[in-house]
Amino acid sequence: MSRSTHPTVILAGGGTAGHVEPALAIGEALVSNHGARVEAFGTTRGLETSLVPARGFQLHLITPVPVPRRISLDLLKLPFRLVKSVGQARRVLKQTAADAVVGTGGYVSAPAYLAARTLGLPFYVVESNALAGVSNKLGVRLGGVGFNAVAGSGMPGEVVGIPVRPGLGEDPDGxxxxxxxxxxxxxxxxxxxxxxxxxxxxxxxxxxxxxxxxxxxxxxxxxxxxxxxxxxxxxxxxxxxxxxxxxxxxxxxxxxxxxxxxxxxxxxxxxxxxxxxxxxxxxxxxxxxxxxxxxxxxxxxxxxxxxxxxxxxxxxxxxxxxxxxxxxxxxxxxxxxxxTSAGTVAEDLAARIVADIENDTMTDNTTTPHTTTTKE
CATH class of the missing domain: 3.40.50.2000 (Glycogen Phosphorylase B;)
Incomplete structure (x- = not known):
C-alpha cells in the first residue's frame, strides 16, 4: 500500500449507468470526504467513456472481456482477451500506486478484480442489482469484500443498499x-x-x-x-x-x-x-x-x-x-x-474503504505513481 496521506482508489464499473453511477457515487464520496485520488477503469463499449470524464475522473481504457453465451469463435478468444485485459489493468494499478480497487460490475470489473488479486491489493465488490452478475460473483470468490444492495442477490456480502451521488435529491435553495x-x-x-x-x-x-x-x-x-x-x-x-x-x-x-x-x-x-x-x-x-x-x-x-x-x-x-x-x-x-432504506451508502462505503487503507489491514502496494491514461 502506498503511504500517501491521501489514498488512491481505482473504480471499475462499466457498461450501463447502473454499473457506472454507483462507482462514481463512491468515488465522489472518497474525494469530497477523504481527499482521495480517484481514477477509473473503462472500456470503449460503455457509458463510462462519457460519464467518467464528465465527473472529473481520469479514465483508463482496457480491453473488454464479454463472456459469450454460446460456443463460438469468441469463446475460444476469451482466454487471450482476458490475459491482455488483466495485463493492462495491472499496469494501471502499478502506475497509479493504487491502494484499492472498487468494482461495481460490467465488462471491466472481472479483469480489475483479477489484476488486484495478483498484485495483492484489497478490492471491494459492490452489487447494486437484486440478482448479482457473473463478474461480481467472481470478484467475491477471488477474495473481494462484497457489499449487496439487497439480501438474496446470490453473492456473499453485507447488505448496505445502493450508493447514490452525495446530496442527490437535496435542493434547499432551489x-x-x-x-x-x-x-x-x-x-x-x-x-x-x-x-x-x-x-x-x-x-x-x-x-x-x-x-x-x-x-x-x-x-x-x-x-x-x-x-x-x-x-x-x-x-x-x-x-x-x-x-x-x-x-x-x-x-x-x-x-x-x-x-x-x-x-x-x-x-x-x-x-x-x-x-x-x-x-x-x-x-x-x-x-x-x-x-x-x-x-x-x-x-x-x-x-x-x-x-x-x-x-x-x-x-x-x-x-x-x-x-x-x-x-x-x-x-x-x-x-x-x-x-425506506435510501441514505448515505456511498459515504459509508468510502469511509470503510479509507479506514481499511489507513489501518493497513491489507497487503502493501509498493509501486510508483504515474498518471498517463492507458489506451490499449
Missing part, C-alpha cells in the same frame, strides 16, 4: 430545479413528469408516453423524457422535452414531481433518494431482477409498479392524474419514503 428549467426550458408553473427508460431508453415507455403526451400537456403537465441515444427522437411538442440522455440527473430529479421509468437498480435508488413518487415499469426480459429492485418502495406505498405489457397511454394519463391530482397521493407517497 438551485438544481432552477438549473433544470434553464437547461430544458421548462415552465415554472407546470408539474413536471420525468420519463426515462434507463441509459438505453425503453421503446415501450417511449411509445406510451408519446401517445399520452398531448392529453397530459392539455391538462397542464409538462414532460421531460429521456428516450435513449439509440432510439429515434419523437416529434416536437410544446411542453414536451425529449432528450437522448439526461446527464444532469440531480437537476432532473429536483425539478420533477413524479417519474415514469424502468426499475433498474440505480434508477430506483436515485428516485428513492430524491423522495420522488414513481410509476415503475420493469424490463420484461432477463432474470426478473428489475421487478425485485422496486419491491421495497412499492411495499411502502412510495411507488407503484406495473408490468410492461400493461403499459398504455390511458394508464399513464390515469396514473398521472391520480398521483399529481388534488387527492394528495403525491404527498402521501413522499411521506412513505421515510420507511
Amino acid at each position: 438551485q438544481h430545479a432552477t438549473r433544470a428549467r434553464n437547461i430544458w426550458n421548462l415552465a415554472p408553473d407546470r408539474p413536471t413528469i420525468l420519463v426515462t427508460g434507463g441509459s438505453q431508453g425503453a421503446q415501450s415507455i417511449n411509445d406510451a408516453i408519446v401517445a399520452a403526451r398531448e392529453r397530459l400537456v392539455a391538462e397542464g403537465f409538462q414532460i421531460l423524457h429521456a428516450y435513449g441515444k439509440k432510439n429515434e427522437a419523437p416529434a416536437e411538442l410544446e411542453h414536451y422535452v425529449g432528450v437522448p440522455y439526461i446527464e444532469d440527473m440531480a437537476a432532473a430529479l429536483a425539478v420533477a414531481d413524479m417519474a415514469i421509468c424502468r426499475a433498474g437498480a440505480m434508477t430506483v435508488a436515485e428516485v428513492t433518494a430524491a423522495r420522488l413518487p414513481a410509476l415503475y415499469v420493469p424490463l420484461p426480459h432477463g432474470n426478473g431482477e428489475q421487478a425485485r429492485n422496486a419491491d421495497e418502495v412499492v411495499a411502502a406505498s412510495a411507488a407503484r409498479r406495473i408490468r410492461d405489457e400493461e403499459l398504455t397511454a390511458d394508464l399513464i394519463v390515469e396514473t398521472v392524474r391520480d398521483i399529481l391530482g388534488d387527492g394528495g397521493a403525491a404527498a402521501q407517497m413522499r411521506k412513505a419514503f421515510a420507511g
Whole structure:
C-alpha cells in the first residue's frame, strides 16, 4: 500500500449507468470526504467513456472481456482477451500506486478484480442489482469484500443498499430545479413528469408516453423524457422535452414531481433518494431482477409498479392524474419514503474503504505513481 496521506482508489464499473453511477457515487464520496485520488477503469463499449470524464475522473481504457453465451469463435478468444485485459489493468494499478480497487460490475470489473488479486491489493465488490452478475460473483470468490444492495442477490456480502451521488435529491435553495428549467426550458408553473427508460431508453415507455403526451400537456403537465441515444427522437411538442440522455440527473430529479421509468437498480435508488413518487415499469426480459429492485418502495406505498405489457397511454394519463391530482397521493407517497432504506451508502462505503487503507489491514502496494491514461 502506498503511504500517501491521501489514498488512491481505482473504480471499475462499466457498461450501463447502473454499473457506472454507483462507482462514481463512491468515488465522489472518497474525494469530497477523504481527499482521495480517484481514477477509473473503462472500456470503449460503455457509458463510462462519457460519464467518467464528465465527473472529473481520469479514465483508463482496457480491453473488454464479454463472456459469450454460446460456443463460438469468441469463446475460444476469451482466454487471450482476458490475459491482455488483466495485463493492462495491472499496469494501471502499478502506475497509479493504487491502494484499492472498487468494482461495481460490467465488462471491466472481472479483469480489475483479477489484476488486484495478483498484485495483492484489497478490492471491494459492490452489487447494486437484486440478482448479482457473473463478474461480481467472481470478484467475491477471488477474495473481494462484497457489499449487496439487497439480501438474496446470490453473492456473499453485507447488505448496505445502493450508493447514490452525495446530496442527490437535496435542493434547499432551489438551485438544481432552477438549473433544470434553464437547461430544458421548462415552465415554472407546470408539474413536471420525468420519463426515462434507463441509459438505453425503453421503446415501450417511449411509445406510451408519446401517445399520452398531448392529453397530459392539455391538462397542464409538462414532460421531460429521456428516450435513449439509440432510439429515434419523437416529434416536437410544446411542453414536451425529449432528450437522448439526461446527464444532469440531480437537476432532473429536483425539478420533477413524479417519474415514469424502468426499475433498474440505480434508477430506483436515485428516485428513492430524491423522495420522488414513481410509476415503475420493469424490463420484461432477463432474470426478473428489475421487478425485485422496486419491491421495497412499492411495499411502502412510495411507488407503484406495473408490468410492461400493461403499459398504455390511458394508464399513464390515469396514473398521472391520480398521483399529481388534488387527492394528495403525491404527498402521501413522499411521506412513505421515510420507511425506506435510501441514505448515505456511498459515504459509508468510502469511509470503510479509507479506514481499511489507513489501518493497513491489507497487503502493501509498493509501486510508483504515474498518471498517463492507458489506451490499449
